[in-house]
Amino acid sequence: MNAPPTPGRGLRRFGWPRRVFSQVLLMQLAIITGVTILVTGLFLAPLSDQLDDQAMRRALAIAQSTAAQPDIVEDLSSTDPSHRGPVQSAAERIRRATGAEYVVVMDGRGVRWSHPSADRIGAVVSTDPGEALRGREVMEIDSGTLGRSARGKVPLVNDSGEVIGAVSVGIEYDSVRARLLGAIPGLLAYAGGALAVGALAAYLISRRLQRQTHDLAFSDISALLTEREAMLHGIREGVVALDGAGRVRLLNDEAQRLLGVGPEAAGRPLEEVLGAGRTTDVLSGRVVGDDLLAVRGSRVLLANRMPTDDRGAVVTLRDRTELEHLGRELDSTTGLIDALRAQDHEHANRLHTLLGLLELEMHEDAMEFVTEVVGVHRATAEQVTEKVQDPLLAALLVGKATVAAERGVALRLAPDTLLPDRVVDPRGLVTVVGNLVDNATDAAAGSDGARIEVGLRAEGRTVILGVRDSGPGVPSDQHASIFTEGWSTKDVPAHGKRGLGLALVRRLAERQGGGVTVSDADGGGAVFTVVLPDALAEPGPLDATDPAAGLGGAAAPGGPPPAIHPATTGEQR
Secondary structure (H helix, E strand, O other): OOOOOOOOOOOOOOOOOOEHHHHHHHHHHHHHHHHHHHHHHHHHHHHHHHHHHHHHHHHHHHHHHHHOOHHHHHHHHHOOOOOOOHHHHHHHHHHHHHOOOEEEEEEOOOEEOOOOOHHHOOOEOOOOOHHHHOOOOEEEEEEEOOEEEEEEEEEEEOOOOOEEEEEEEEEEHHHHHHHHHHHHHHHHHHHHHHHHHHHHHHHHHHHHHHHHOOOOEHHHHHHHHHHHHHHHHHOOOEEEEEOOOOEEEEEOHHHHHHHOOOHHHOOOEHHHHHOOOHHHHHHHOOOOOOOEEEEEOOEEEEEEEEEOOOOOEEEEEEEOHHHHHHHHHHHHHHHHHHHHHHHHHHHHHHHHHHHHHHHOOOHHHHHHHHHHHHHHHHHHHHHHHHHEOOHHHHHHHHHHHHHHHHOOOEEEEOOOOEEOOOEOOHHHHHHHHHHHHHHHHHHHOOOOOOEEEEEEEEEOOEEEEEEEEOOOOOOHHHOOHHHOOOOOOOOOOOOOOOOOHHHHHHHHHHHOOOEEEEEEOOOOOEEEEEEEOOOEOOOOHHHHHOHHHHOOOOOOOOOOOOOOOHHHHHHHO
16 A cells, blocks of 8 residues: 655645745745836836936026027027028037037027028927027927927027027937936846845745745645644643743643633733742743642642743643542541451450450450440540531541551540531531641651640631641741642652642632641640631521530431431441
């Protein structure tokens, strides 16, 4: 089979070329040639008029000089017209000296007193001398007995100011045409030189265009643009192109969705579109590396940046929000599996102990042992559900307490903890508490007297969360950097990246108009404080009048069920 033709390299054919280089070159040459011809024509048209005007003015000047000679005026008044007369002699002398075609002196009746052809002396002139005889100077191109000529006519005036005749001087028109034709070769030479320079410049520009367009045809460029648009807006990765000045050149549909911006962002600086933050630093290249993490709103993005030849860049974005969520669930599941494995060993030991007590017929001791074990778990669940009335948060804290206990960390609630069941966004608050407790557990594990204290209290509609741990604490110079994406002191897990938990906590807090801070705890460790304004709904009539609304026991008739039933919790654990 024959290989398919390379784009833009089809079979040679005559006619209009297909390459961008060839078409642009031909168009430029046509434009340059047309402009050169037009300029040459526009220059020649006034040149002919200028030469005519110069010839007429020269004839008029000769006529004025002739009329100013007093001898001619005197001879015209005192002699008769004759081919040997003084007027004829003076006129011929002037004609030969100036190179004029003729110098004719006439009287007031239009009778010639001088002429290059002596036999015409004494006859009336062939053209109308009326204007000159009426005292006006005349310049014109006209035809007479000697052919076409450029003429100047001046009246002859005596001492008393009376017009007694006129002087008519003619310049041969063929000499004017000869001057015009003589100027054309030089003009064409200049035009040809300009055309050659323009053609060379057009060729160089077209060659540069050929390199930049990779010798493609216009149809190929149009097809490539169509394919690019289809590809950019069809792929499931975000693509952001930046120019050398850091302005957004283009965003595809996926990038607009991931970054939360619209098509109007094109052409604007990146900082103006996204604002300050790690996402802007990653996209602008101030943070370098492969597979860089950034958080935009509630989304976790994976960015890769590729510079371009024009000092711009193309950035690809992938949405890792669900993957990070699954990774965190995997971490939690792994922790729960470890906790269940440890509980399995503990449960086996308890069963062996119970079996031994029963075999020894120590029934009362066996009953006390079972009561004690169940009571510990029941007390923990009751303590949590009494102070944290939101079901999701209560369940989270009970589970986290179990996982922390298996790692040798004691999790307890602060004495002033009391959170009503009016949380506007329980899942968001669960994310914040879960991330902070996980980090606190990792920090406190292995320390002397490992412990975590969680405090949740309401002030009006504001929720204030505090998580204190007994770990090594956070250095003062890192209190701000720990909330940036990618910052972590932990090893990278198998499923992905670290350094997102605290960044998500900060974003969730800021989204609700609050914030998160870290400080040093008394006696060592760190205290994370999160303030969430408007995190609670306004209290209803039932919340204000029913005493059972603030307890963790059974709900009032018609109200919500209790958060976690103590017996059920004890049996499950």
